[in-house]
Amino acid sequence: MNDEVDTEITRQVWSGRVPLTIRLADADGGSEEEALNVLALRCAYLPLYMPLIRAHFAAIRSRSEAELAAEWWFSWRGIPLKWHYPIGLLHDLFTHSSLPSSAASKQDPTNPWRITLHFSAFPADKIFRSLPTPTLANDPPRDFYMNSLKESDFIRNMSVKKTMSLSKPDQTLLWDTLAESAGASTDSDLQRSHAKLVELHDTFWSVDAKLMMGNVAAAAVESDETSVGTGGLAGGNHLCRSVAVRCYSGWDKPLFQELISPKNSSGADVTLLEALRILAPDLIPAASTSNDMEGTHEDGSLLDTVKLISHGVEIPLDTPIAWLARHFSYPDNFLHLVLCIS
Amino acid sequence: MAKASKKTGTLTRTPEAKNKLTSVKTSIAKDSASKDKSGWKAKGNLTKQKTENLIDELDASLPRLIASISKNKEKLKRESGAFGVLSRPKNEEVMRRNEERQRTEDGLEDAMKLIAMQKSPTTEKGDPFLDQDTPSNRNHLIYTIPYAIVVVVRFRATGSAPILKQSIFKITASQRFQAVIGFLRKELALGPGDSLFLYINSAFAPAPDEVVATLFKQLGADRNFPPAPLSSTTHIARKQHE
Numbered sequence A: 001m002n003d004e005v006d007t008e009i010t011r012q013v014w015s016g017r018v019p020l021t022i023r024l025a026d027a028d029g030g031s032e033e034e035a036l037n038v039l040a041l042r043c044a045y046l047p048l049y050m051p052l053i054r055a056h057f058a059a060i061r062s063r064s065e066a067e068l069a070a071e072w073w074f075s076w077r078g079i080p081l082k083w084h085y086p087i088g089l090l091h092d093l094f095t096h097s098s099l100p101s102s103a104a105s106k107q108d109p110t111n112p113w114r115i116t117l118h119f120s121a122f123p124a125d126k127i128f129r130s131l132p133t134p135t136l137a138n139d140p141p142r143d144f145y146m147n148s149l150k151e152s153d154f155i156r157n158m159s160v161k162k163t164m165s166l167s168k169p170d171q172t173l174l175w176d177t178l179a180e181s182a183g184a185s186t187d188s189d190l191q192r193s194h195a196k197l198v199e200l201h202d203t204f205w206s207v208d209a210k211l212m213m214g215n216v217a218a219a220a221v222e223s224d225e226t227s228v229g230t231g232g233l234a235g236g237n238h239l240c241r242s243v244a245v246r247c248y249s250g251w252d253k254p255l256f257q258e259l260i261s262p263k264n265s266s267g268a269d270v271t272l273l274e275a276l277r278i279l280a281p282d283l284i285p286a287a288s289t290s291n292d293m294e295g296t297h298e299d300g301s302l303l304d305t306v307k308l309i310s311h312g313v314e315i316p317l318d319t320p321i322a323w324l325a326r327h328f329s330y331p332d333n334f335l336h337l338v339l340c341i342s
Numbered sequence B: 001m002a003k004a005s006k007k008t009g010t011l012t013r014t015p016e017a018k019n020k021l022t023s024v025k026t027s028i029a030k031d032s033a034s035k036d037k038s039g040w041k042a043k044g045n046l047t048k049q050k051t052e053n054l055i056d057e058l059d060a061s062l063p064r065l066i067a068s069i070s071k072n073k074e075k076l077k078r079e080s081g082a083f084g085v086l087s088r089p090k091n092e093e094v095m096r097r098n099e100e101r102q103r104t105e106d107g108l109e110d111a112m113k114l115i116a117m118q119k120s121p122t123t124e125k126g127d128p129f130l131d132q133d134t135p136s137n138r139n140h141l142i143y144t145i146p147y148a149i150v151v152v153v154r155f156r157a158t159g160s161a162p163i164l165k166q167s168i169f170k171i172t173a174s175q176r177f178q179a180v181i182g183f184l185r186k187e188l189a190l191g192p193g194d195s196l197f198l199y200i201n202s203a204f205a206p207a208p209d210e211v212v213a214t215l216f217k218q219l220g221a222d223r224n225f226p227p228a229p230l231s232s233t234t235h236i237a238r239k240q241h242e
Helices: A007-015 A046-061 A087-096 A140-157 A168-184 A190-212 A214-225 A272-279 A300-305 A321-328 B002-011 B015-035 B047-084 B089-118 B135-139 B177-187 B212-218
Strands: A017-024 A036-041 A073-076 A113-118 A245-248 A306-310 A335-341 B150-157 B168-172 B195-200 B233-240
Touching: A007 A190, A007 A321, A017 A046, A017 A087, A036 A046, A036 A087, A036 A168, A046 A140, A046 A168, A087 A306, A087 A335, A140 A168, A140 B212, A168 A190, A245 A272, A272 A306, A272 A321, A321 A335, B150 B212, B168 B177, B177 B195, B177 B212
Parallel strands: A017 A113, A245 A335, B150 B233
Antiparallel strands: A017 A036, A073 A113, A306 A335, B150 B168, B195 B233
16 A cells, blocks of 8 residues: 555654754854754754753853743844744755855855854844744744644645544644654764654654544545545545645745645646646746646756755655655644755 | 736736736635635636625625725825835835735725725734845745735634624735734734734634735635635634733
8 A cells, every 4th residue: 555654764754863053142142162063853843952952051151041041043144043944944945945145155054054042132023932822831832833733634634623633642742752852862872862763753653643644544434424524525536635735945935835635636646746836836847837747758857957855855756745745744744845946 | 808908917927927827817716706605615707796795795884994994094194104114115016006906806895905904014013024025035026926816814703802893804815924913913902911812714823924825725715626614714813811
């Protein structure tokens, strides 16, 4: 069956890391020697590393942690980093998309990724602080994550039933596992770190599979019982309404997001290239837009210029989008792709 | 028909835009459909019917709307200085042109609601997430043109949220969700201490930097996908006093 998950791949995706070098901004009294090196999980979010980072700078600067607990934000070459993007996505965005001239300098490379931590002058006009949602735990990243989960669920199934029907422990487990993984990734014993990450990955997937994988079974049940609701899609061979995919063409450009059915009308898998044509029809040369064929041969020149990157990997354009969504989705169950046109 | 050709004239300047134009047309048609009380089942061919529906709807609320519109116009005039802060001359020009087109198409009611919505970009410091007008972005203006259409937003109060006098608004589709939040905060006259929670289709709260057009599309208002169960983008607002 092609709807099984290759755990080896999801484990690799889960434990993918980006080397970060974090230094404190000059305005906050930072200096070169104090920089903190972290191997950060691509799937994790910057706020998950804040306890570690805060402890590091508090120890060095002999400042109280409370003093450093104020609003914080990261920047790279002067560009504020969105904390609600996974670290891997941020890294892919800045490594592979064109940069503004102001940030095109050679300093602060992306490998290791040298980012700056700020404790003052929060750029409220560039990044937002928290979601306007009731914060039970008063934990904006967690709230944001839960809402992203629901949003991706909605895109896939047109309802958030799957997310909402998770038990409370299961719901909290998802974010907690991610947070724990972020902690485990900083373990200096790489072997122990890896083992722990694999374990956490399995824990995460034991719950996440209910969100990601229930589609096949649910679709079968629905067609059997002819229940009304999200099922009953044309042809009956759709696993879900759409894959949850976001395509970024640059750090400063609006992202592309369309509903993309995992199967086309004739029941064949939709490939990444076909998905790309739906996502960004204007970026694909006009000649190939109307071309519904596989396109790998005719569009040789196109394929040379278009690259799609996720988790730091260039993805072959003939990959079925459903397979990609199952294996390469971030923990928020969105497939985040960075589009790079040379 | 003259209107339609005018629209085509503006949008087909580049050949690539042609494809997009079709989607603009569908989107506008969809937009019309959203006004249809039966929900999303109706598709296309609705421009006339829509206008009629609108006029029917309007009859009841006309006097109040006119009053609010003149008030808003005054406000807009006062705030026109703040408008300039956005410093996005080209996009703004495009938007204004599109809005004007929309106005002629949809008549009085739309014009009024558009103006009502125009307050949103000027909330406090302006829309914080519209800072994306970089030179590189301007080259991609073609993508922003299709989104300079309008999405109908229906607010539904829940919990302790006050019920809005007018629950249906239009917002330029290229706006960030932040603009909706800012607009509603203003509309409800919320202070900095009041919290406002917004959900889409009672399902999820989007990030403030998500684009309204994208959220709209997620509801499945695409011909390849089944229609969304609820008409239009429905937001549920809740107000909590601190």
